[in-house]
Amino acid sequence: MKVLGIDSSGTVASVAIIEDGKMTACLQSDTSYTHSTTLLPMIDKAFSMADTDKKSIDLVAVAKGPGSFTGLRIGAGSAKGFACALGIPIAPVSTLDALGYLFPFADGIVCPIMNARRSQVYTACYKNGECISQEEAISLDELFEKLYQYEEKVIFLGDGVPEYKDYIKENFKAEYVIAPPHLLKQSAGAVACLGERMKESGKAVEIRDFKLTYLRKSQAERERDERNKL
């Protein structure tokens, strides 16, 4: 099986190709360039690096969220366009699951935190490669309370780390480590691997059934809901 993996849910743009268990190409960039100009050229480059015919791809695995709303849609738009043209399915991979899968065999709790603005992070907890909590947008203090209950060492990663590193150092009262740069942020390799697993277990979907997971309503809807409460 040949899988194209795409993640543009945060500041990283990442593309990978996996062919029968071998990662034949993986490109990653974390710059100020916008995903809309970089992502497709990266996909093109990945195919030429892998020396693979793009039309032979069986599955597109893409980060379905949470993450930057616009970033997610650039990834999803590209994934849908590609899959629609070739008539192949999509594996919608949770951004947090893919981050957690960077440390599938680690001792302790793997805790990706993504910058969700409004003093919150998108987060979930993983142990032995499996998600053991809900995905949610919460404050770091709320997250810390949940983490204390596991009574285990915590591995923090994700694009929330650079922003909240000092806050964690000053306020988190349990043992923890921070992921090194090469395992800190989104990677399409992990998205592609999880996508392949989803396909094998029948969880890949037809394009029309693919939905993004924002974990948060638009501002206009939140304000409307507030008004309706009054």
Add this chain to the structure above:
Amino acid sequence: MDTLILGIESSCDETAAAVARNGREVLSNVIYSQIDIHTEFGGVVPEIASRKHIEKIDSVVEKAIKDAGIFADEITAVAVTKGPGLVGPLLVGVSFAKAYAYALDKPLVGVHHIRGHVAANYIEHPELKPPFLSLIVSGGHTHLVRVTDYDSFEVLGLTQDDAAGEAYDKVARAIGLGYPGGPKIDKISKEGNPEAYNFPRAKVGDSPFDFSFSGVKSAVLNQLNAAKMKGEEINQADVAASFQKAVTDVLVSHAVDCAKSFGEKRIALAGGVASNTALRAALKEAGEENGIDIIYPSPVYCTDNAAMIACQGYYEYMKGSRAGLDLNAVPNLKL
């Protein structure tokens, strides 16, 4: 050999795809309108629009291909609206179109939304060829342009403040008609007296073909305020009809004066407000008086649609225009 262009449009609140043959013949025209979703917010909410676009884009494109009775790999090229418009919605169409064209090894053409509106006139007027004059009126744009070639446009006049359609929306909200303002004002105006109020017809300094609609909008709001202070009832239909008359008078006189001074014998009306019945009638009448041929598209091609993008895309494709994989959305793209 026929040239089949798949057009994709997502610049505002319509997700649209269409297939056109040789820039003139529409084989399919699929529009998913989100208007009902935005009505409760009193206007288009960009984030909600973007979310709907990404949800619908694949099924809209697949239906356009199916309705055209072709297979995806039979298309010659993909044309997509690259701007102007709302950046979030535009990015959905651009991202999808790039990947779709790339996967099929087809060329990609980035199309200017306003050029698309002008091209909507080619669909039902096979004899129409540049050069001609075009008046483009919509919720976001008010332009008077000379179409010198299929891909060459000379802007002769544009609005200095609000677009005409924007003024319609604001006035409609103020008199309690709600969103979208254009069709609602058009409808109720039929029951009103257009001479009941004398709202201003603004001229813009030394540029004879430029527009300004913030003055007439303010005049309406002042009129409503004054009536409220005095405890007077206002007649919704009279206000709407008088406002509409003020706006169409300016649009029509500018367009006709412009045609006369450039010796143009034909004006093509375009854009969402081109389906406004009062504007169509007034322009047609002024055209007859001045020996100018007035044309406009059917309402389905006036609203945002992808058939117009496919048609304009055809001409730009034939002229050699090609977009790269780094094509980006340009929200304030100049004509």
